[in-house]
Amino acid sequence: MVVVRMVVCVHMLVLFHFACLSSQLCPPEERSALLHFKTQLITNITVYDNEDEVCRHGYPKMRMWDTGTDCCSWMGVMCHSVSGHVIGLDLSCSGLEGKIHLNSTLFHLTHLHTLSFAYNYFLGNDQFPSQLGSFVSLTHLNLSYCGFEGEIPSQISHLSKLQSLDLSFNYGLGWKEITLKRLLQNATALHEIVLDYTDMYSITSSLSNWSFSLSLDTLSLVDTGIRGHLTSHILCLPNLHKLNLFGNEDIQVHVPNLNCSTSLLSVLDLSFCQFPGSQIPSSFSNHTHLTSLALVENELNGSIPSFLSNFQHLTHLDLSYNTFSGQFPNVLLGQLTKLQTLSLRGNRLRGKLLLSSLANLTQISRLDCSHNKFQGPLPNKITGFSNLTKLLLNDNLLNETIPSWCFSLLPLLTSLDLSNNQFIGHISAFSSYSLQVLRLCGNKLQGNVPESMFNLTELCLSSGNWSDSLQFPQNLEASNVSYKFIELVSLQLVEIDLTNFSKILWKFPKLETLELSENKLEGRVPKWIHDIHSLEFLKLSYNQLSSIGQFPWHDLHYLPISFICNATSLEIVNLSHNKFTSTIPHCLANLSKLIVLDLQMNKLHGTLPSIFARGLITLNLNGNQLEGHLPKSLCNCTNLVDLNLGDNEIEDTFPHWLQSLQYLEILVLRSNKLYGPIVSLKSKDMFPNLIIFDISSNNFSGQLPKAYIKSFQAMKIVVGAEGQSSFYYINSYGEYVIGTILLEYDDSVTETMKGIRSNFEKIPNILVSIDLSSNRFEGEIPDDIGELRALENLNLSNNKLVGHIPRSLGNLTNLESLDLSSNMLTGEIPTELTNLNFLEALNLSQNQLVGPIPRGKQIDTFLNNSYEGNMGLCGFPLSIQCNNNVPQQQYPSSEAEDKFGFGWKPVAIGYACGMVFGIGLGWFVFWLGKPQWLVIIFDGKWIKRRARITLFSFGF
Ligand SMILES: *[C@@H]1O[C@H](CO)[C@@H](O)[C@H](O)[C@H]1NC(C)=O
Ligand SMILES: *[C@@H]1O[C@H](CO)[C@@H](O)[C@H](O)[C@H]1NC(C)=O
Ligand SMILES: *[C@@H]1O[C@H](CO)[C@@H](O)[C@H](O)[C@H]1NC(C)=O
């Protein structure tokens, strides 16, 4: 009801506004141009209805346009008060879908001054409308969040009157250097430039060479890939108020001096850029007008510079994820009395957390000191903090008891995270009325959990440490009362030695996340869990569960896991690592929302269901006893990213029909009874995103799948440097997550980024791997394999491969493990293998290789057993010397000779013959802004992927 009323209000306001402006009727040709334009697009307001705060008041403006009325009175249309020409078109948040064609009648509106299509859905508009260049009178252009892609047409530089340009959040959209240069030259009045997430990677000239108008007020280039130096020529622009270069890792901040005559700079975000010397330049101390400063993840070290106390106007300060050390900067911070949000998260600050010295910060609403090394107790008493809504002190070394003010004295506190510290003792009286999120996991608390805590929305009591004396949930279990926790949305009770929960009579009408993994739960899943219809995330893995339980409305004998079928809102099912012995219910296909089905490591038997939920992203049935064929319907699950059916008894030929799955990254079919040659049906994109291909230990025969190897595009691209990957994504609370660490960012960003839940079982470790071992492949190893430069593991052992080891393997410089053993390979070991600097395991044994073993670098660290069973190899580390290039017969060498005879020193690098790469089940999912875009970052490099899916996942 409320929503409806708001929409109507806005509508009326808009009408009124435009009615005032237009005393003139709009020209008929412009009216028909608008009407024709309308017919070219679909209006679908549901696209933004619920999701986007920005479009809360979204309205299908074009629906109201009709032939019978003056177009100047139409919603979103603005006419000139004298000439009557249409000069403004604001169709933002109108739920538009479709294409704007080059010949669109939109371009007949040549008098337009302002044009906004922000927040619509021009997905598939593979060409940015170059005709925009014909709007020569345009002063304001907003095409943000439109889904445009391709190259920005050069004609945009014709818009010489432009004052404000916003093309942000069009991920496929790229700049050519010459286009941007001409635009900046021609549009001399541009004062607002917002180009976040457009692609500037092809621009080679340094940011310091760009010329901006002196009237520039706002420059926002978040994650564009621009490079070069940020110098005072921008920082001293006399009218610059806001500069945001977040996420441009190739930008170096180079500001030795800053003597601007005036500087009005108020908002500065240089997060994820580079600061030479890892210091904030002292010249920044002249930016005394700053109200918001963000320097997240800039590798800044040393103590937090005291000149920050110059910034008396600061309301937001974010120094998270640097390596600042030293004590809590209480004196400095105590002077920033206007601070509203402060984040020191993820640094190396130590010593006492002197919260009392922040008493003067009367406006402070968010305080984040998490992920540091603060130690000692929290103060017993505290004054101030009356506006504090979020207090995050998790992941420190804080100890002693939690003071009572945490639970009672902060009137506006909604979120409190004290997890992963060393707090002990009982939880004191709990009487906070405002608190919604409370995380106490990972401490050494004991005693009763106050019942009222269960009235929060999110509660974490999981732990790696405590539990012996925790009176939970026994105290609730003992009484025969039926507890109803109406607010709880997320409850985490991982690893607290829960044994029996069948007697509990809890009711959770809103619960979406329930984590009970790593406990000692046995037998049946109790009814109260079945009754949680709102559940989206259920984690019961690592228990001793054997059955889902009995329900009058189900056929138990045949479908014991069939409770799943009743929970139609389930998105994620993880019942892995239990003892389930049933078949997989075929009704799973009906769960329209299911995205993750993880039943690995149980004892499931029978055939695979013939149809799976189409939205599946992760399907893991690894380690069961499933048999029969691979269901062809899996190729309808077009969002699949992670498919693991390994260690079962599936009997079939290779599922070539999976090759069309564009997002598939992980395909594991190892240890089944698959057979026959792998025939690839030639098509354009076969497995373009695959990074793990494991079909080992089957009965495949014929040639190695050359056509696939050629088309594994994702394996050809090396992401990140030195294999060190850090992950960033947005979690369910709209926070950035780096690896397993949470990074919150300011509200303006989180508003546009939303995520779905995350689940880390291990620290993610992307592996790029091909394992074709233990089959009956024959023929030669294709040269093309050397193009898969990202490959970290290659295992072709135990086949019948012949011919030489291709020299191209020397190009696989990321390789950590190479196993070609037990084949019939001949010829010499190519010297190119000495290029493999990361190689930790090498096995070439049991072949027919001859000649000298190449020397140098990593190769020298391998022992005899890398080479044994080859009759003609010689040289180090073997005992057979290579004489006159005539390789001698190899004789078995004694261990003593190996170890001491040649001065061999054991090396630290692990050698593992037939190294096993565990393909874990960890995954995470996220999405950003509109559903069709994803951003992943490796090593600070943002990898953008276009996808039609709302979720994305990674196996590791
Ligand atoms: C409108 O958008 C919703 C949500 O994306 C979609 O389910 C629906 O099919 C769309 N309707 C039309 C007519 O395209
Ligand atoms: C505009 O072009 C599209 C495709 O390029 C075509 O289908 C359409 O008929 C054209 N419309 C007009 C009005 O010419
Ligand atoms: C600059 O703008 C004018 C006026 O729109 C246009 O005629 C000219 O082509 C533009 N120059 C460039 C280099 O785009």
Ligand SMILES: *[C@@H]1O[C@H](CO)[C@@H](O)[C@H](O)[C@H]1NC(C)=O
């Ligand atoms: C700060 O500005 C003043 C006055 O413009 C100038 O003299 C001084 O050198 C500047 N300081 C730094 C560190 O750039």
